[in-house]
Amino acid sequence: MVKQVDVMSYLPPILQDYKELKEIAAMENPILSYLWQIIEDETNNQFIATINRNGADRYERMLKIASTSADTIETRRFRILAKYNDQAPYTRITLKLILNSLLGEGEYELTVSPSEKFIKIRIALTLSSMVKAVTDLLERITPQNMELDISPMYYLYKDIEHVPYKALKKYRYHELLTTPVVFTGAKYSDLTPYTHQQLSAYKHITIDEEGV
Structure with missing residues (x-):
């Protein structure tokens, strides 16, 4: 986040009404904000979790990692971190620690x-x-x-097999694979005893679109 610089705030109140000083401050503020941003970027680029695109470029050159313009900064950070963890052999416990990180x-x-x-x-x-x-x-x-x-x-058939067809028919196949269907009124495992007529009284909530 860019630090907002206000040079006038450092002057005593008696000087803050001078037009000349306001003009000088208006010129200095963006320059100092830019310098603060450079300092913040350089600090963040010391750590893989906070590197920006310039920092990612540098790590990728050092580690000989290829990337594309379509890669997000999160994907590039992940790839760099994975490369640094590339040291065999691993036990199952250590493998879980790596995957956790x-x-x-x-x-x-x-x-x-x-x-x-x-x-x-x-x-x-x-x-x-x-x-x-x-x-x-x-x-x-x-x-x-x-x-x-x-x-x-992906969500499996067993995860939604108890949900009535009426609650599922509005969704595409890919949506059922990748997004949770929320059906209010009862848990999926509790729907088996109900008839379709009984279940039709319930309302279902729109699914979470993330990942679709």
Whole structure:
């Protein structure tokens, strides 16, 4: 956030009414605000979590990471952080710590099966843009004999099978995959005993459009 500079506020009240000083302050304020912004940007660019696009450019050159103009700054930060975590080998506990730092605790589901040789990760839909970066990271640090299965955490049929058709028919298939349908009046698991006529008395709320 740009610091708002007001040179006149540093002058004693007796001088604040002088037109000449007001004109000087009006010229100095934007210059000093610009300098403050440079200082703030340089400070933020010392840390991956707060780098701006210029800072991301610098890290990507050092780490030889390719990016596109379509990448958001959050995706670029994530990719850089993933690169810095690229140090094998990892235990399952350490892998969870890495995923927690990258995605956030509770924002993914991790399943590791040494006997069946697979690692499965389901990433929250709000972080679905991170799937490729997580895949690239795990391909570098996990054993080559482990199969990787990484995808967004789509909603499954079992999550909505008890919701009556009348409450679902207005939504597209992709919406049912990626957004929670909120149906007031009863929990999904409690709808089975009701008839369609009984359920039609309830009102359903519009779904959350994020991720659609």
